[in-house]
Amino acid sequence: MLILTCPSKLQLLEGVLRKSLPQALPVYGTVMHINRGNPAQHEVVVDSWPEFKAVLTRPCKEVVKDTWDYYANLHATFYRDVDACRAMLENAEAIDWSKAFQLQGIQDGMYEVARDIAKARHVHLKPYLYQTALHPGPPASCPSWLKSDSFHIGTLIPSHATVLNEVWEFGGNNRSLCYLEMLVCYFPNACLMDKEGQLVSWSLSDPFACLSHGYTFPQYRGQGCMGAVLQSISKKMHASGFPLYCGVLPENRSSKQALKHQGFHILPGTYYMLIVTPALDLKK
Ligand SMILES: CC(C)(COP(=O)(O)OP(=O)(O)OC[C@H]1O[C@@H](n2cnc3c(N)ncnc32)[C@H](O)[C@@H]1OP(=O)(O)O)[C@@H](O)C(=O)NCCC(=O)NCCS
Known part of the structure; x- marks a missing residue:
């Protein structure tokens, strides 16, 4: 497992992930932001390079200090090999399961893997199952359907x-x-x-x-x-x-x-948003 910090490797990764859309969408979007100023201070972890089989994006270590802050502790994953994804998510160097975090991805295997790990670690995992809406091209300027001109x-x-x-x-x-x-x-x-x-x-x-x-x-x-x-x-x-x-x-x-x-088109399959918490009450 290694953290990709080299700008040219991150550019290369962006291009490779583009070829794996839509499955790679959340990871691709994060890598794009990383390559354009990295406003959320995220980083990229790969199982190997350049022939990676699993990628994880996550906040840099110093960014989320609060154990219960699953809002900011955003992770996304994309894999080509589900066993590599499992190895990545199980690796304590890649994900700290003692903290609340969010994991997003568009591949069924990542949900099954995360669910198994959460069960084994006795942490709570709540899945939110969405559909992906994707726009196929440049946004068209449809005539405004807005009924009021006072906005x-x-x-x-x-x-x-x-x-x-x-x-x-x-x-x-x-x-x-x-x-x-x-x-x-x-x-x-x-x-x-x-x-x-x-x-x-x-x-x-x-x-x-x-x-x-x-x-x-x-x-x-x-x-x-x-x-x-x-x-x-x-x-x-x-x-x-x-x-x-x-x-x-x-x-x-x-x-x-x-x-x-x-x-926008509604794609087949599931967009997974998984919220992992070591305990249930996050409102305190
Ligand atoms: C979902 C939500 C954001 C929609 O906002 P909205 O301002 O009512 O959306 P719009 O008016 O642009 O479009 C919705 C309706 O207008 C219709 N509409 C939009 N564009 C249209 C067009 N060009 N021609 C004809 N009808 C149109 C849609 O068919 C839809 O009708 P319906 O509600 O009867 O199915 C709003 O209901 C909401 O805030 N819900 C709670 C929060 C939420 O669910 N957020 C979305 C998270 S993904």
């Missing part, structure tokens, strides 16, 4: 994180607030505001370069707000060369409709 597109600022934290289903605590502030500061986002500058709808992106935290206040839903926000953030992401993708719950019809209207 305008903008960019979030860190003080908005308080509102985002109140409505986020995984939010409502200080760790989630810090995480949202970090996303707003360092990663592309877009929002829609009313005439008074109050938030109506927004979408963020995260260290995996995954679109996330899409939200429209209930009174504004079904008017094309998310469509307008998606168009704006998609243009920003595409302009920097990022893939356009996100995870969506299979039963979230509104979200899937809004995405499909913007040209």
Whole structure:
């Protein structure tokens, strides 16, 4: 196992991972961010080089000091050989299972491996099973479906994180607030505001370069707000060369409709978000 720090190797890895899309999406997005300034201070671990069989991205050691902070402790994995993935995830040098963390990936084997390890280590693993929505090409400028002309597109600022934290289903605590502030500061986002500058709808992106935290206040839903926000953030992401993708719950019809209207395709298979915690109560 080795940590890839050499910029030319990381560039090479980005190119190799591009050929393994969509399965490599969260790892590919993280490596892209690492190669473009590394705002979340992540690093890449491979089982071997250059012929790697498993890749893991994770925050650099000094970044997440809080044992319970699974928001910031983000990991993603991609493998060509499931045994190599198992060896990687079992390796205490690669993942510290005594801390809360998140593991994302689009391959069934990584979930099965992580579930087995969590069981053997007696730690709690909660799987969230999403579908992957991926845009096949440059975002098209669809005519705006927005029913009101009293809204305008903008960019979030860190003080908005308080509102985002109140409505986020995984939010409502200080760790989630810090995480949202970090996303707003360092990663592309877009929002829609009313005439008074109050938030109506927004979408963020995260260290995996995954679109996330899409939200429209209930009174504004079904008017094309998310469509307008998606168009704006998609243009920003595409302009920097990022893939356009996100995870969506299979039963979230509104979200899937809004995405499909913007040209996203729902892929077969599962986008796994696994939350591993040594104990259950993270709100303290
Ligand atoms: C999902 C959510 C963000 C959608 O926001 P929204 O502003 O209502 O989205 P839009 O109005 O742009 O699109 C949704 C609806 O408009 C319709 N629509 C969008 N673009 C359209 C178009 N060009 N033509 C016709 N209809 C369109 C969609 O069919 C959809 O209708 P439905 O809700 O009846 O299925 C919102 O419901 C929400 O905040 N939900 C809670 C949080 C959440 O689930 N977030 C998503 C996480 S992946």
